[in-house]
Amino acid sequence: MPFDAHASGVYVIAATPFHPDGRIDTSSIDRLTDFYLSCGVSGITALGVMGEAPKLDADESVSIVRQSVKRAGNVPVIVGVTSPGFAPMRALARESMEAGAAGVMIAPPSTLRTDDQIVTYYRQAREAIGEDVPFAVQDYPLGFSVVMTPSVLRRIVTENPSCVMLKIEDWPSLEKITAVRQLEKDGAKRRVSILTGNGGIFVDYELERGSDGAMTGYAFPDMLVELVQLSRSSARDKAHDLFDAHLPLMRYEQQPGVGLAVRKYILMKRGVLAHDAQRKPASTLSTTARTEVDYLLSRLAKLDARARV
Numbered sequence: 001m002p003f004d005a006h007a008s009g010v011y012v013i014a015a016t017p018f019h020p021d022g023r024i025d026t027s028s029i030d031r032l033t034d035f036y037l038s039c040g041v042s043g044i045t046a047l048g049v050m051g052e053a054p055k056l057d058a059d060e061s062v063s064i065v066r067q068s069v070k071r072a073g074n075v076p077v078i079v080g081v082t083s084p085g086f087a088p089m090r091a092l093a094r095e096s097m098e099a100g101a102a103g104v105m106i107a108p109p110s111t112l113r114t115d116d117q118i119v120t121y122y123r124q125a126r127e128a129i130g131e132d133v134p135f136a137v138q139d140y141p142l143g144f145s146v147v148m149t150p151s152v153l154r155r156i157v158t159e160n161p162s163c164v165m166l167k168i169e170d171w172p173s174l175e176k177i178t179a180v181r182q183l184e185k186d187g188a189k190r191r192v193s194i195l196t197g198n199g200g201i202f203v204d205y206e207l208e209r210g211s212d213g214a215m216t217g218y219a220f221p222d223m224l225v226e227l228v229q230l231s232r233s234s235a236r237d238k239a240h241d242l243f244d245a246h247l248p249l250m251r252y253e254q255q256p257g258v259g260l261a262v263r264k265y266i267l268m269k270r271g272v273l274a275h276d277a278q279r280k281p282a283s284t285l286s287t288t289a290r291t292e293v294d295y296l297l298s299r300l301a302k303l304d305a306r307a308r309v
């Protein structure tokens with residue numbers, strides 16, 4: 001499947017499995033990749049924010065990409081290459097593409113303040129990684145403190161032919177998606193894929209506003225795949241019923257600071273990860289928090305058998 005301006009579906013943000021002592025759990029990488037494929041995802045995003053990319057050294061990052069790409073087969077793997085400097089960004093992007101990755105994702109550094117600085121940054125990033133590397137723009141102000149307006153996104157897309165996707169996870173995302181799609185309808189911007197994040201907690205309406213799917217790490221990517229399919233088939237009530245059943249767990253998982261710990265705990269409960277360990281610095285779930293997640297799973301299991309873990 002190509003990674004291009006028509007990419008759609010669920011591009012799951014892959015967790016990076018670790019042993020309790022901080023070593024990468026390579027066996028769980030294969031098991032995790034197999035799980036994502038069994039869920040019917042359209043793509044896998046490695047080394048994203050959820051993938052604890054800043055905690056990895058360069059060799060580890062490349063090794064994870066190679067293993068993920070090999071295991072994923074024909075399913076595209078997108079690699080997060082965000083870096084403070086263009087040299088390491090280029091190195092990881094080129095090595096990832098040589099390993100068979102389909103493209104990369106780039107988030108802006110928090111030092112950018114003006115629209116012109118943002119647009120210039122993405123032009124220079126494209127020049128650094130190479131004109132032949134398809135890339136996605138990660139629009140995540142909550143995490144990177146950079147606000148990109150629809151007009152800035154239009155300029156980035158227009159100036160960079162290799163930009164094929166916008167990952168919009170601004171809050172509120174809904175009006176922004178509408179504004180970007182309107183620019184396309186007006187002929188002011190070429191069409192690119194729009195996937196959304198933020199743990200999926202607005203994905204039901206984001207799909208209705210014109211997104212092509214989701215790029216997030218929610219521990220039930222199989223549910224997200226089904227949700228996208230229901231939305232595409234205009235089964236609106238069924239889509240919202242499914243989403244509403246999962247919303248309490250999605251909300252709990254979206255907590256700043258412990259969200260990744262919740263996700264890894266659920267993936268371990270689902271038999272995908274051998275351990276829910278993170279590499280330090282790491283957050284942990286208290287005994288009370290684990291009990292709360294177990295309770296949420298038990299309630300969800302009454303509506304969705306996938307939660308019977």
